[in-house]
Amino acid sequence: MKTAFNLLSIALLNFFLVLFISCKKDEDNSINDKPVTKADFVISGISEDETIAIGKPLEIELKLTPDGTALKKVEFYLNTTLIESDTVKPYSIKIETEALEQGIYNFKAIAVINTSESISKQVKFNLKYDFIVTLPKDGFYTGQTDEKLGSLSFSVEGKTIKNLRRKYTNGNYLINELYPSAIAMIPQKEGFKVNTGNYNLTGSYDGKHTIVGNVTIKSITINYRILDIIPPEPKFSIKPQSANFLTTFKFDPDSTIDEKDLKESLKIRWDFEGDSIWDTDWHIIASTDHIYKKSGQFKPILEVIDSDSLISRITKTLDVHRFIKEPVTIPNVTFEEIPGGGFIAIKKTSRDQSLIRYDSEWTVIWETPVPEQGGYYDEPALSKIKLTSDNGFFFVGSYRTRTSGTGSTQSDIFMLKTDQNGIIEWKNIIGTSSVSDEMGEDVIETSSGGYLVIGGRYWKNSLILLKLNSEGTKEIEKRYERANSEGIGFVDIVEIANNEYYIFENVGSSSTGKGILLTRVDTNCEIREEKNLLEGIKANANVIRKSLDDNYIIGGEQYLYNGLIFKMDKSGSILWQTSISGSRIYDFFELPDNGLITLGSKYSTTSTICNIHKLSPLQEVLNKFEYQGISTIRFIKSINENYRIVGDSKIYEVIAF
Numbered sequence: 001m002k003t004a005f006n007l008l009s010i011a012l013l014n015f016f017l018v019l020f021i022s023c024k025k026d027e028d029n030s031i032n033d034k035p036v037t038k039a040d041f042v043i044s045g046i047s048e049d050e051t052i053a054i055g056k057p058l059e060i061e062l063k064l065t066p067d068g069t070a071l072k073k074v075e076f077y078l079n080t081t082l083i084e085s086d087t088v089k090p091y092s093i094k095i096e097t098e099a100l101e102q103g104i105y106n107f108k109a110i111a112v113i114n115t116s117e118s119i120s121k122q123v124k125f126n127l128k129y130d131f132i133v134t135l136p137k138d139g140f141y142t143g144q145t146d147e148k149l150g151s152l153s154f155s156v157e158g159k160t161i162k163n164l165r166r167k168y169t170n171g172n173y174l175i176n177e178l179y180p181s182a183i184a185m186i187p188q189k190e191g192f193k194v195n196t197g198n199y200n201l202t203g204s205y206d207g208k209h210t211i212v213g214n215v216t217i218k219s220i221t222i223n224y225r226i227l228d229i230i231p232p233e234p235k236f237s238i239k240p241q242s243a244n245f246l247t248t249f250k251f252d253p254d255s256t257i258d259e260k261d262l263k264e265s266l267k268i269r270w271d272f273e274g275d276s277i278w279d280t281d282w283h284i285i286a287s288t289d290h291i292y293k294k295s296g297q298f299k300p301i302l303e304v305i306d307s308d309s310l311i312s313r314i315t316k317t318l319d320v321h322r323f324i325k326e327p328v329t330i331p332n333v334t335f336e337e338i339p340g341g342g343f344i345a346i347k348k349t350s351r352d353q354s355l356i357r358y359d360s361e362w363t364v365i366w367e368t369p370v371p372e373q374g375g376y377y378d379e380p381a382l383s384k385i386k387l388t389s390d391n392g393f394f395f396v397g398s399y400r401t402r403t404s405g406t407g408s409t410q411s412d413i414f415m416l417k418t419d420q421n422g423i424i425e426w427k428n429i430i431g432t433s434s435v436s437d438e439m440g441e442d443v444i445e446t447s448s449g450g451y452l453v454i455g456g457r458y459w460k461n462s463l464i465l466l467k468l469n470s471e472g473t474k475e476i477e478k479r480y481e482r483a484n485s486e487g488i489g490f491v492d493i494v495e496i497a498n499n500e501y502y503i504f505e506n507v508g509s510s511s512t513g514k515g516i517l518l519t520r521v522d523t524n525c526e527i528r529e530e531k532n533l534l535e536g537i538k539a540n541a542n543v544i545r546k547s548l549d550d551n552y553i554i555g556g557e558q559y560l561y562n563g564l565i566f567k568m569d570k571s572g573s574i575l576w577q578t579s580i581s582g583s584r585i586y587d588f589f590e591l592p593d594n595g596l597i598t599l600g601s602k603y604s605t606t607s608t609i610c611n612i613h614k615l616s617p618l619q620e621v622l623n624k625f626e627y628q629g630i631s632t633i634r635f636i637k638s639i640n641e642n643y644r645i646v647g648d649s650k651i652y653e654v655i656a657f
Contacts, residue, residue, distance in 0.1 A: 039069040041111055043123050051126045054097050061092040062109055072115075077108040077122075102128045231312035232258035232266055234304040244321045245295045245625065252287040253302055261306045274299030274315065292320045294626040327650040330362050336385045337636055344385055344393050351379040355395065355422060368422040373429075377402035380414060386443050391420040396440035396453060399429050413440040413455045413464065417472060426472040438464065441491040446523055447499060450475070454493050454503055463491075463505065465525035478525040482507055489514060492544050494552060496570050499523045504554070506540045516541050516556070518572055531572060539564050542586050548594065551575065555585035555598060563600050565619075578619040583611050587634045593617055599633055599645065602626065610647060612654070627652075 045060040052058060062074060074091040076084045084093050091111070108122035235255040240247065253268055267282040272290045280288065282305065292298065298320060303313040333356065335345035341360040346353060353370040372378040382397035399414035412431025418424050431438050440455040451472075455464040461482035467475045482505075489506030496502055500522050508514035516539055520529040538559035547553050547567060555565045563585040566577030583600035590596055594617040602609035610630035614623040630647040638644060643654040 038066070039071075039111075039113060039119065040065045041109070041119065041121070043107070043109055043121060046107065046123050046125055048123050049126065050123075051128060052097065054100060054102065054127055056097060058095040058097065058107075059092070060095070060107065060109075061090055062111065064091075064111075072112045075110040075112065077106075077110070079106050097127060100127055230259045231310040232256060232261070232304045232306045234268070234302045234312055234314040236302045236314070236316070238300070238316065238318055242319045242321065245292045247320075248289050248291055249318070250287055250289055251300065251302070253285050253304070254287070256285060256302075256304050258304075258306050260308075265307050266304055268302060268304045271301040271303075272298065274301055278303075293624070295320050296626075296628050327652045328362075329650055330646070331356075331358075332649045334383060334385070336387065338387065344387070346382050346385065346395065348381075351377075353380045353382055355382075355393070355416075355418060357422060366422040368418065368424065370416065371424070371427065373399070373401060375401050375403065377409070381411075381439075382414060382416065384440070384442055386445070388417070388445055389449075392425070393418050393420075394443050394445070394451065396443045396455075398439040411437050411439060413438055413453065413466065415440060415443070415451075415453060415468070415472060428468070428472045428474070430466060430474060430477070442493045444493050444495060444501060448523070452493065452501060452521075452523065452525070454491055456491060461507070463503070463519070465521060467523065467525055476525045480527060489540060492541070494544060494546070496520070500528065502552075502572070504541050504544055508538070514538060514540050514559075516554070518568075520572070529572075533568070533572075534564075534566065534574065534577065537564075542584070543588065545588070545590070548590055548592075553588070553590065553596070555588050557584035563598065563613075565596065565598060565615075576619060578615070580613055580621065583613065589635055595622075597635075597643070599635055601631065601633060610645065612643070625654075 041062045041064045043060060044063050046052070046058060060076075064071075071087075071091065073085050073087045075082055076086070076093045078095070083095070086093065091109075095107075104124060104126050106122050106124050108120060111119045113119070233256065234253065235257070236251055236253040237255070239250045239252070243249070251270065251272075254263075256263065256266060256268070258266055263285055266285055268285055269278050269282050270280045270288060270290070271277060272279050272292070279290070285304075298318045299315050300318055301313055301315050303311060305311045331345070331347065333345035333347045335343045335358075338344055338357075342365070343358045343360075343362070345356045345358060347356055347367075352372075355368045355370065357365040357367075359365055370380045370382065372380065377400070379400040380397070381400060382395040384396045386394045386396075388394050395416045395418075397414050398411045400409050400411045402409045410431070412429050414427075414429050416424060416427040438455060438457050440453055443451050443453045446452055446467075449470040451468040451470075453466040453468060455466070456462060457464060457479070463480040463482065465476070465478040465480075467477075469475055491506075492504045494502050494504075500520055503519040503521060505517040505519065506514045507517045515537075516533040518529075518531055518533050519527055521527050533554075539556055541554050541556040543555045545553055545555075551567060551569045553565065553567050555563075558564045558579055561582060561584060563580035563583040564577070565580070565585055565588065567575040569575055580598065580600065583598075583602050585598050585600045587599040588596050596613075596615040596619075598613045598615065600611050600613070602611050608629055608631040610627040610633050612625045613621055616622050627645075630645070630650075630652070633645055633647040636644045636646055636651070645652045645654055
């Protein structure tokens with residue numbers, strides 16, 4: 001026993017010595033020699049360029065040499081797609097061809113031996129249908145369709161399938177549509193069993209193929225697919241069919257159909273505005289709600305896709321009203337609201353003017369003609385209205401005269417005061433005989449019961465200040481020249497503390513952009529301070545209102561059509577400012593939380609677009625709505641928490657947001 005062990009020990013010692021020397025040699029030569037793998041394989045079950053009938057499964061196996069070679073795994077690819085991995089012998093795969101399309105495919109197998117070694121081989125094959133049935137383009141066909149089929153005929157459950165019929169729809173052929181007598185004879189699925197015997201296979205013609213599949217003569221099973229060349233037919237309803245913006249519209253596509261697919265297999269998407277921007281992704285057929293945030297005529301689009309990736313669409317026209325109700329037409333007048341209800345207005349007819357008071361329903365309460373001087377040519381042009389502390393009204397503007405048909409027109413500052421019943425208490429015309437272009441712009445009542453009137457001399461760019469007593473008699477007149485020769489635009493006046501006033505002027509060139517000049521004056525028409533607001537910004541002021549905290553908010557526009565709104569304290573310092581892209585601001589009102597609702601006009605080369613923006617207390621745009629075709633805009637008192645817009649001699653009531 002001991003001898004046997006020693007012999008065994010010697011033998012093992014010699015074996016390990018030889019192994020060590022061999023490994024050492026391999027190690028010394030590892031830089032120049034790469035390992036050689038003797039394992040190999042062939043792909044069995046399919047040959048290069050072989051034609052395979054669709055419907056016939058492919059059963060492929062790897063034949064390894066030497067037999068019994070162990071692999072880590074085998075990966076099977078069809079074209080570039082990994083379809084399966086196998087880690088157990090025999091390394092094989094079964095590929096069902098029913099769902100594949102005709103064409104040339106590459107089958108590839110990668111045998112992974114270890115982490116660094118693998119073998120790859122591929123086979124190209126052609127997948128096609130056994131037959132393609134085509135029919136004449138016109139009429140119906142019941143006879144033989146292809147030489148390959150001989151005189152075969154087909155029936156389902158013992159009943160002969162006579163025809164599939166064909167009709168035109170927009171130049172396309174409808175397929176898979178049977179005569180009523182045979183409509184139940186072909187099930188709508190891929191594959192059905194029939195009785196043995198003589199069969200007649202018929203179909204409709206689409207220029208390429210209609211019914212495709214693999215068939216064995218006198219087989220009891222037919223595998224086939226009907227290729228859908230007709231896109232689905234989208235249909236939808238909208239409820240309500242028309243309504244105001246902010247209404248929830250329900251879009252229901254439930255009536256959409258397809259010649260082949262069940263409704264559950266179809267997918268849809270929506271473009272509610274019709275602007276070629278899809279508002280939803282593809283999803284199954286279901287009703288969808290949508291709210292329009294602006295008014296106008298929209299063309300919503302429904303697009304539907306079927307299982308064959310055929311797409312079709314349908315468009316409808318939807319009118320989304322701008323307002324809660326139809327706009328109310330009002331007289332074409334310049335007006336102001338009266339606290340407690342009603343309006344005071346200036347009406348112009350040809351060269352004549354009259355002063356009118358309306359109730360809240362725009363019924364005339366009284367009308368007073370503006371008196372004329374009785375000259376050769378007289379044209380009163382009052383343009384601004386202010387309510388006075390005695391419940392009367394102050395009107396200011398210009399009065400134009402001409403002494404002859406060839407003479408020049410003289411324009412002077414015209415002022416007129418009435419009581420609350422329209423009785424004229426006094427009128428006054430102030431001007432310079434050598435100047436032909438003066439006009440009153442605004443007026444403010446002073447604490448002493450008099451009036452401070454501001455005006456301008458255009459084209460020479462003068463600021464005119466007039467102090468009147470309570471009877472309209474001039475007490476002080478001051479004129480201040482401006483450097484820019486292109487005139488004063490908008491002018492307004494507001495009161496600040498200590499009997500002082502701020503005057504806002506738009507000065508500068510229309511071609512280079514204007515600026516806002518702030519002038520502080522006292523009750524003696526003396527200028528105390530002048531400065532440019534928003535230094536370096538080309539801007540115009542259109543509306544100035546006192547804020548809830550007793551400061552001032554100014555709305556207007558920046559050069560090149562952007563809206564501008566900013567807040568100023570009584571010292572003339574800017575507290576904040578913000579811009580609104582593409583929207584000149586003509587009016588606004590402040591909300592209790594110090595947010596703002598702005599009313600503006602958007603620049604457009606094709607139409608006038610009125611828009612409303614809601615701003616947060618931090619001047620962030622929270623919401624926006626647009627209205628086509630409204631110009632000359634302003635807010636008036638709201639009703640039932642809704643907004644009322646005046647534009648183009650109409651009042652529009654808008655849903656609050």
